[in-house]
Amino acid sequence: MRILILGGTTEASALAARLAGRSDVSPLLSMAGRTSDPRPMPIPTRIGGFGGVAGLAAFLRKESIEAVIDATHPFAAVMSRNAAEACALDQVPLLALRRPAWTAQAGDRWIDVPSMQAAVQALGESPRRVFLTVGRLELAPFAAAPQHTYLVRTIEPIGDALPVAGVIAVQDRAPFHEDAERVLMERERVDVVVTKNSGGSATYPKIAAARSLGLSVVMVARPDKPQGVDEVASADAALDWLENLHGRAP
Known part of the structure; x- marks a missing residue:
């Protein structure tokens, strides 16, 4: 299973750690490159943009990507929109791994x-x-x-x-x-x-x-993200989604 993780978050790193070393998956983590000294990841990593929707769609085809996990920052609205549109072009399954927003507590x-x-x-x-x-x-x-x-x-x-x-x-x-x-x-x-x-x-x-x-x-407040996309809040839930998608656990 060839998986592209759009990363840059704690959740993306956690998912990468869970997929590392597995023989039945081939994950690739993509980072935007806004940090000059990112923490090393346990799976293959690429850095940089894709060139908009068309560029990302071409990348998915070239790399034979079978599933995309959008684990970008909650404020990375452009990348999330591009991922939704690019995946829709070739019907590549897309999951949004989005951490819950903070909510005000007593005393805030x-x-x-x-x-x-x-x-x-x-x-x-x-x-x-x-x-x-x-x-x-x-x-x-x-x-x-x-x-x-x-x-x-x-x-x-x-x-x-x-x-x-x-x-x-x-x-x-x-x-x-x-x-x-x-x-x-x-x-x-x-x-x-x-x-x-x-x-x-x-x-x-x-x-x-x-x-x-x-x-x-x-x-x-967070910017709007694409609607109609499968969404989970944790790396473990993302693994469950992959299992359901392909009928086997990574």
Whole structure:
């Protein structure tokens, strides 16, 4: 069984680990290449884009892909749409491996917004100390509010992605821990946290730390993903889907 995993998430890595070393499957993990030093994976890996829907469809045919698992980030809307369209062209079975979104708990002070531009507006006009954890590629809109001081945490250096004076850049990679997150927020005198609703446990400690400190969290909603696609929430459920698809367990 030739399987393409569109990865870049914890769930994709977990699925790759479960498929590694099996004699009855031939998995290939595809990464977007936005991180210069990705963690090594236990299955063959390719890095880079496909060239849109047509390019992905051609790749599926060339590699004789029998099933695609879309385990991309919840905010990778373009890749998910391309996967749905490309798989539909040649009737390649597609599964979306999507982690559940976070939901507010008692004590949370969330400000739900639909976009990064709305997140900027939610910060208001008065200067604030903002813990910005939205990824390097989403920083540009915040240049429209240079009155704030931004504590920006990313995996890669931010370069000139946020050209304002008040930027404190931190490079780090999940998983994080609640105690350390709370210490960081207290040390940097954070007033508000801005984050995507990515879901999962690896970055949730910042949400728990903000709750314990009574801080507001500007929560950017997930983009729409293709509908009508089989969907599961875990690597184990993805394995079950593959078993049902081909009538045998990988």
